[in-house]
Amino acid sequence: MPIDVPGDVPIGEAARVSGVKVPTIRYYEEIGLLPEPPRSDGNRRLYGPAHLARLAFIRHSRQLGFEIEAIRTLLDLQDNPGQPCSPADSIARRRLDEVEARIASLIALKAELERMIDGCAHGSVAECRVIDVLSDHGKCAHADH
Amino acid sequence: MPIDVPGDVPIGEAARVSGVKVPTIRYYEEIGLLPEPPRSDGNRRLYGPAHLARLAFIRHSRQLGFEIEAIRTLLDLQDNPGQPCSPADSIARRRLDEVEARIASLIALKAELERMIDGCAHGSVAECRVIDVLSDHGKCAHADH
DNA sequence: CCTACGTTCTCTAGCGACTAGAGGAGCAAG
DNA sequence: CTTGCTCCTCTAGTCGCTAGAGAACGTAGG
Incomplete structure (x- = not known):
């Protein structure tokens, strides 16, 4: 039996599980903090686990008071784990x-x-x-x- | 001998004595927090002691973290000292x-x-x-x- | 199949409290 | 009379969202 890994979820669900509001998620995408997710046939955003993890990272960082630009750097680092x-x-x-x-x-x-x-x-x-x-x-x- | 009460000063001097930046003073005027001062012949703002006192009040309130709207209320109260x-x-x-x-x-x-x-x-x-x-x-x- | 309702889409504009910059005019000293 | 400072108005930008319009999509019930 497959574990219940969250499949692709629409933005409202992403908002619910991450605690980030819908317009804020779109805003993060707009400023390039969150990559553009794939879209459904009907042009709706569909978020997979990787996106949700990134969103959680952003949310947590914001709660700790890091600025967007700092978070951008932190995310870059996370993406290149070999660096110091x-x-x-x-x-x-x-x-x-x-x-x-x-x-x-x-x-x-x-x-x-x-x-x-x-x-x-x-x-x-x-x-x-x-x-x-x-x-x-x-x-x-x-x-x- | 007259005490050295500050006469009417231009905005730069008002900024210096109050610690509020020039554009911020103009901004306070624009939003109606600081009354429009009289102008010189050459159209420059001239601040008298009352204006400077009000500016100091605003600055101190901002330093204590009061919001502009709260300061507006506080200034109103100061103007009507009979109220509770x-x-x-x-x-x-x-x-x-x-x-x-x-x-x-x-x-x-x-x-x-x-x-x-x-x-x-x-x-x-x-x-x-x-x-x-x-x-x-x-x-x-x-x-x- | 139609309807109703919820979700999502894009887009623009607004919040608070300033801050920055353009382009021009006044003003005092040398 | 020129140099250089201060001042004027005006518009637009900052940060991190938030609000709202108007349209399209999606699903459940009748």
């Missing part, structure tokens, strides 16, 4: 740096927002700490912003 | 929630990226942990992504 993986490595490392920087700045932001909100007496706008702090950056505990 | 400040409060609170959610998801992301990078043996793509994890979400320590 240092480019992949450095792309991931760069992304990690970004994420760390972003976390740090968001934590500072969070502190600033909390200070604003906690200081607010919930009266009129005239005494509102939120508006007050926004108008005068000097009232910030100078987060890096 | 609860709308400002809730805008800030919503932003805080977003920031907290974002921090949490970025921390999970960071862990995932670190795992990928640490696991990479720096050999060829064929054994690259980075590419490997990207192709198979199952290899993630299932962060919420």
